[in-house]
Amino acid sequence: MSDSPVLDVEGLAVTIGTRRGPARAVAGVDWSVQAGQTLALVGESGSGKSMSVLAATGLAPRTARVTGRVRLLGTDLTEVSPERRRRLRGRHVGFVFQDPMTSLNPVLTVGRQVSEAGEEHLGLTRRAARARAVELLDLVGIPSAAQRVDAYPHQFSGGMRQRVVIAMALACEPDLLIADEPTTALDVTTQAQIVELVADLQHRLGTAVVWITHDLGVVAGIADTVAVMYAGRIVEQGPVDAVFAHPAHPYTVALLAARPDPAARGADLVTIPGAPPSPWELPTGCAFFPRCPVRGDARCEHELPPLVPVSGRHQVRTFYPQATDGEDR
Amino acid sequence: MSETTGRSSEGQLRRTLSALRHDPLAFTGSAVLVLLVVVGVAGTWLAPAGVNEVDVDRMLQAPSWAHPFGTDELGRDVLSRVMIAARVSLQVGLVSVGIALTVGTTLGLLAGYYRGWLDNVLMRCMDVLFAFPVLLLAVAIVAVLGPGLLTATIAVGVVYTPIFARVTRAGVLSVREQVFVRAAISIGASDLRIMRRHVLPNIAAPLIVQTSLSLAFAILSEAALSFLGLGVQPPEPAWGRMLYDGRGFVTEAWWLGVFPGAAIFLTVLAFNLVGDALRDVLDPRQLTVSEARRSST
Numbered sequence: 001m002s003d004s005p006v007l008d009v010e011g012l013a014v015t016i017g018t019r020r021g022p023a024r025a026v027a028g029v030d031w032s033v034q035a036g037q038t039l040a041l042v043g044e045s046g047s048g049k050s051m052s053v054l055a056a057t058g059l060a061p062r063t064a065r066v067t068g069r070v071r072l073l074g075t076d077l078t079e080v081s082p083e084r085r086r087r088l089r090g091r092h093v094g095f096v097f098q099d100p101m102t103s104l105n106p107v108l109t110v111g112r113q114v115s116e117a118g119e120e121h122l123g124l125t126r127r128a129a130r131a132r133a134v135e136l137l138d139l140v141g142i143p144s145a146a147q148r149v150d151a152y153p154h155q156f157s158g159g160m161r162q163r164v165v166i167a168m169a170l171a172c173e174p175d176l177l178i179a180d181e182p183t184t185a186l187d188v189t190t191q192a193q194i195v196e197l198v199a200d201l202q203h204r205l206g207t208a209v210v211w212i213t214h215d216l217g218v219v220a221g222i223a224d225t226v227a228v229m230y231a232g233r234i235v236e237q238g239p240v241d242a243v244f245a246h247p248a249h250p251y252t253v254a255l256l257a258a259r260p261d262p263a264a265r266g267a268d269l270v271t272i273p274g275a276p277p278s279p280w281e282l283p284t285g286c287a288f289f290p291r292c293p294v295r296g297d298a299r300c301e302h303e304l305p306p307l308v309p310v311s312g313r314h315q316v317r318t319f320y321p322q323a324t325d326g327e328d329r
Numbered sequence: 330m331s332e333t334t335g336r337s338s339e340g341q342l343r344r345t346l347s348a349l350r351h352d353p354l355a356f357t358g359s360a361v362l363v364l365l366v367v368v369g370v371a372g373t374w375l376a377p378a379g380v381n382e383v384d385v386d387r388m389l390q391a392p393s394w395a396h397p398f399g400t401d402e403l404g405r406d407v408l409s410r411v412m413i414a415a416r417v418s419l420q421v422g423l424v425s426v427g428i429a430l431t432v433g434t435t436l437g438l439l440a441g442y443y444r445g446w447l448d449n450v451l452m453r454c455m456d457v458l459f460a461f462p463v464l465l466l467a468v469a470i471v472a473v474l475g476p477g478l479l480t481a482t483i484a485v486g487v488v489y490t491p492i493f494a495r496v497t498r499a500g501v502l503s504v505r506e507q508v509f510v511r512a513a514i515s516i517g518a519s520d521l522r523i524m525r526r527h528v529l530p531n532i533a534a535p536l537i538v539q540t541s542l543s544l545a546f547a548i549l550s551e552a553a554l555s556f557l558g559l560g561v562q563p564p565e566p567a568w569g570r571m572l573y574d575g576r577g578f579v580t581e582a583w584w585l586g587v588f589p590g591a592a593i594f595l596t597v598l599a600f601n602l603v604g605d606a607l608r609d610v611l612d613p614r615q616l617t618v619s620e621a622r623r624s625s626t
Contacts, residue, residue, distance in 0.1 A: 057515075059511070059514065059515060086517045086519075087517060088517075089515070089517050090515075090516050090517015090518070091517065093515075094516070095512065095515040095516070097508050097511065097512060097515075098508075099508060102507055102508040102509065103508040103509050103511075103512045104509050104512075105509040105513075105526075105527050105530075105531070106509075106531070107530040107531055107533075108526070108527075108530070113509075116513070116516060116518060116522075116526075117516040117517070117518075120516070120517060120518055120519070120522065121516075121517060165512070168512065168516065169516075171516070172516075
């Protein structure tokens with residue numbers, strides 16, 4: 001299993017029917033993640049990073065039309081029945097959502113929620129499920145788990161709740177953990193603890209992780225591979241060291257430059273002028289063209305650049321790859 | 330996030346009971362309801378006389394120590410009849426609201442959870458039912474099914490189904506967008522499980538309030554049906570029926586109308602008082618004057 005990817009996405013496109021007409025949320029992406037590896041999907045809000053993962057696992061909204069091929073442990077999810085997809089997802093994929101304040105049911109004890117997936121997919125009895133819940137809460141570092149298992153979500157702090165959510169996601173020992181901006185709603189110290197916890201659990205359980213984020217610091221710390229998304233497409237992807245050291249797409253270069261620099265205290269923060277294109281009217285050419293500092297030629301405006309290799313597995317979607325170096329992590 | 334602002338089911342039960350004890354109106358309402366249930370269950374044994382003990386020598390007697398509520402045109406003890414009729418009222422109220430709650434909640438859950446055409450079909454049907462005046466619809470249903478205790482119960486149940494469907498659907502629409510429902514979907518929980526375990530418990534509060542308020546209206550509707558001769562059939566006593574029988578003597582025997590009428594009035598009032606108190610406790614968004622006053626002091 002070490003060679004074949006846990007989740008393999010090919011040519012995935014998502015179009016969402018809205019009152020204003022079809023919106024192209026994801027315009028064809030390919031990525032895959034291996035067991036024990038971490039893929040970081042990076043991009044600003046609306047770049048399609050969350051949607052591509054939700055659609056891949058069959059959680060896209062009902063109004064969405066999803067095309068492309070998605071293989072989970074070798075099974076093509078687009079060809080199986082919704083019922084089988086539900087079972088496969090529940091059994092093999094765990095999700096951690098952004099806001100731990102709302103991702104727990106306020107009227108159920110955390111134990112019941114953590115054990116839910118086990119009851120549903122592993123056929124555990126109530127008693128066994130409860131014991132398993134204590135085990136899982138202990139695993140994610142909740143102190144005196146045996147007592148806390150009967151507590152309600154409001155009796156936990158934000159960081160502790162996110163640990164509970166992670167315990168829920170791990171209930172069936174998933175092969176893949178999807179973390180959708182799990183640290184965004186937490187304060188900085190707690191963020192670091194959660195990142196560390198996931199990294200530690202991944203190391204111990206050999207789980208593949210897809211980490212959706214816009215925090216480049218987190219990406220540098222935990223990811224093996226990074227895919228930068230812009231306007232529903234991957235504009236640059238590759239091993240995290242290569243992408244951070246030699247960003248080749250003007251957008252990636254700008255993103256990395258926009259990180260706050262502790263050395264430049266007091267200076268204005270660097271921004272990327274303009275806004276991403278509307279998903280209702282994606283341009284035919286490079287989507288970044290209107291904001292691009294390079295703006296090569298007319299080809300950029302009218303022709304979609306292909307994803308081309310820079311070096312090894314490092315790929316970029318631009319006609320004008322930037323030759324950069326010295327960018328530290 | 331302090332512990333007091335959250336709601337655990339245990340704390341909620343305690344708060345509910347404490348609110349019922351400390352609010353004088355709610356306390357009175359609960360006391361009346363308890364009394365009513367006792368009388369309803371044990372009325373036959375508690376009543377001083379039989380329900381149909383005719384005594385033609387003592388017709389239309391004014392209230393006295395022997396007959397505190399007086400006697401009717403056949404010499405039957407009105408107190409005994411009012412007490413025994415309590416069971417019919419409670420029974421029709423509970424069973425019909427039970428029907429409305431079960432059917433309405435199920436339909437509302439399905440409509441709100443699945444949306445789409447199912448939602449449209451179900452809720453338009455509910456709108457049609459809702460468009461009729463309560464009593465007119467109940468009379469129409471009884472007219473089709475034939476008068477009697479059972480059909481009156483069904484009729485009242487059908488009449489109050491749409492309100493439960495609407496209350497449920499409104500709750501489901503907001504709860505199903507919550508992240509914890511998405512989380513449940515993501516771990517592959519079945520629709521049934523999500524509805525039962527994640528959605529329903531989160532909309533229990535408005536349903537409980539609606540149930541207690543609907544009980545009052547259901548009992549009133551039953552009385553109206555009985556008054557029209559479409560509910561319980563004589564000689565079985567019912568408050569509405571007693572009002573009807575007494576209306577011919579209203580000038581000479583006021584007690585025939587006043588006591589069954591008072592029974593209906595007190596029952597409806599008690600359910601409303603308790604319902605309001607429950608709303609205060611379970612639905613903090615609807616802070617009423619009494620609670621605002623209490624929390625400000």
